[in-house]
Amino acid sequence: MMHTADLLKVFAEHRGDSIVISGRGGKHWIGISDTVLDVPLGDPAMGGHSGFGLGLALAQPNKRVILFDSEGDILMSMGQLATIAEQAPVNFYHFILDNEVYATTGGQPVPNAKHVDYAMIAKGAGFPRAFNFDELDAFSKELPGILKAPGPVFVALKVWPEVENTPIGQRVRWRKRGADKVVRDLRGALAVG
Amino acid sequence: MADAGALSPETVMRQMKQNGVTDIVWLPDSETNWLFLLMEADPDLRLVGVTREGHACSIAAGLFAGGRKPMMLIQNTGMMESGDSIRGWLMGLKVPIVLMVGYRGYTRHGVNTDTAATYTERFLMAFGIPFYLVENDADSDRISTAFKEAEQIQGPVVVLVGDEYHGFNR
Numbered sequence: 001m002m003h004t005a006d007l008l009k010v011f012a013e014h015r016g017d018s019i020v021i022s023g024r025g026g027k028h029w030i031g032i033s034d035t036v037l038d039v040p041l042g043d044p045a046m047g048g049h050s051g052f053g054l055g056l057a058l059a060q061p062n063k064r065v066i067l068f069d070s071e072g073d074i075l076m077s078m079g080q081l082a083t084i085a086e087q088a089p090v091n092f093y094h095f096i097l098d099n100e101v102y103a104t105t106g107g108q109p110v111p112n113a114k115h116v117d118y119a120m121i122a123k124g125a126g127f128p129r130a131f132n133f134d135e136l137d138a139f140s141k142e143l144p145g146i147l148k149a150p151g152p153v154f155v156a157l158k159v160w161p162e163v164e165n166t167p168i169g170q171r172v173r174w175r176k177r178g179a180d181k182v183v184r185d186l187r188g189a190l191a192v193g
Numbered sequence: 194m195a196d197a198g199a200l201s202p203e204t205v206m207r208q209m210k211q212n213g214v215t216d217i218v219w220l221p222d223s224e225t226n227w228l229f230l231l232m233e234a235d236p237d238l239r240l241v242g243v244t245r246e247g248h249a250c251s252i253a254a255g256l257f258a259g260g261r262k263p264m265m266l267i268q269n270t271g272m273m274e275s276g277d278s279i280r281g282w283l284m285g286l287k288v289p290i291v292l293m294v295g296y297r298g299y300t301r302h303g304v305n306t307d308t309a310a311t312y313t314e315r316f317l318m319a320f321g322i323p324f325y326l327v328e329n330d331a332d333s334d335r336i337s338t339a340f341k342e343a344e345q346i347q348g349p350v351v352v353l354v355g356d357e358y359h360g361f362n363r
Contacts, residue, residue: 039258045281048251051243052282055255055263058216058239079244083252087241180287183258192260 002136004028004097004159008068010140011095014147018064019056019186023049024097025068027174034176036189041179043104047076050094054084057092057151060190064091064147071098071118071156072110078121081154085126090150094122099161107163122154134158200329200356202228205293206235208336212291215261216241218249222268222295225354246271247278253290254282268295269313269353279320279349289343291336292351299355301328317351324351 005028012032019037022029026040034040041052053067074081074096084092100113110116119130130153131146133139139157146153164171177185187193205228209217216239217232219225232238241256243249246267253263272279272294283290298307305311317324323342325335336352343350 041286043281044254044285045247045251045277048248048254048278048282051248051251052255052258055218055241055252055257055261056259057255058241059256059259059261077245077248080248083241083243083248179285183254183286183288186258187260190260 001134001158001160002139004162006136007139007157007159008032010136010143011066014144015066016064018066018093019060021049021053021056021065021067023068024070024073029068030174030176036185039182039186040175040177041182042175044179047073047080049073050077050080050084053092053094054080054087054089057089058087059192061089061091063190064093065089066093067095069094069096071096071100071116072102074118074121075110075116078125081122081125081127084152085122085128088128089152092151093147093153093155094127094151095155095157097159098156099159101161101163103161103163106165107161118156119154122156127152127154130154130156132156132158198329200327200333200354202231204330204333205336206231208333209238209264212337212340213262214264215239216253216256216263217266218243218252218256218263219266220244220246220249220268220271222271223297225266225293225295228266245274247275250275250278250282254286254288257288257290258286263290265290265292267292268309269297270309272351273309273312273316276316276320279322283349284320284322287347288349289347290349291339291343292349293336294351294353296326296353296355299353301355313353322349322351324353326353326355328355 021039057065119132122130218241256263298310339350
């Protein structure tokens with residue numbers, strides 16, 4: 001198991017000028033980077049981040065698009081993997097943070113939490129490359145090569161759950177921009193809007 | 194060619210081109226098979242097939258964020274199943290987009306035996322999504338109207354295709 005904050009720090013060293021959809025790693029990533037190429041959307045509707053990442057990667061083929069998704073989202077939208085694999089954007093890098101639980105609702109386990117092989121599922125859906133990591137050292141060693149090779153690539157990362165049990169209204173709101181503002185800022189940075 | 198009282202796929206393609214559509218995010222339905230053949234033959238149009246209609250919303254949002262002009266092509270059954278994705282990814286992110294929605298079960302006289310039709314307009318009214326009904330080629334200007342309105346409101350606008358038995362499925 002890894003800590004999300006630790007693996008994001010490792011990733012940050014290799015980020016370059018990629019667009020980063022921080023997804024389920026958002027509250028840690030915003031402390032590392034919060035530029036117009038960082039896309040913290042919160043949770044517009046669960047299961048959709050992979051589609052957003054795909055669409056953005058297709059629209060911007062010359063930009064590397066990195067997504068930090070989750071296993072709960074993937075379980076909700078497994079069919080997206082087939083769509084991503086069919087479109088096969090070479091600039092799309094799909095990471096998932098697998099904490100085995102629904103952390104924001106109190107830590108209830110996702111179905112078959114400890115026995116789902118997400119990399120195998122991604123490969124079965126047609127991803128040319130897919131990996132599982134559960135140790136930071138191995139992830140740190142392999143990450144540069146993963147990012148240098150063409151996508152689409154799928155990387156499942158086992159992370160410690162950070163369970164939230166306080167009522168939603170009492171939780172610290174870490175996002176500084178609304179999701180629609182984030183999209184407008186990105187479009188401005190890409191000179192498309 | 195389809196009969197004069199139908200909505201022809203060529204007309205819909207013309208509307209897409211006039212309004213600068215670059216990508217079609219879609220899931221096949223009984224109204225759109227012939228349109229698919231036309232779209233597939235167009236090298237300037239990218240087709241992104243999905244396995245569930247709600248997925249189309251976030252893909253379209255990502256395409257918009259990256260500067261493309263997507264359109265969604267789904268059926269009313271799938272639209273209703275996609276409620277939270279329409280809310281979160283299209284309305285929440287203020288994505289100006291037209292959804293062409295096959296109006297399964299639609300009958301002009303309002304008496305139908307398919308609950309897909311019964312709840313379609315109620316669903317759209319509950320979400321506050323503007324919509325236009327297109328039944329034949331003479332109605333096709335409403336598609337352009339929908340594109341203009343989507344830009345004005347910075348959100349989704351629906352075109353209901355009430356032509357289940359004619360031109361789209363010849």
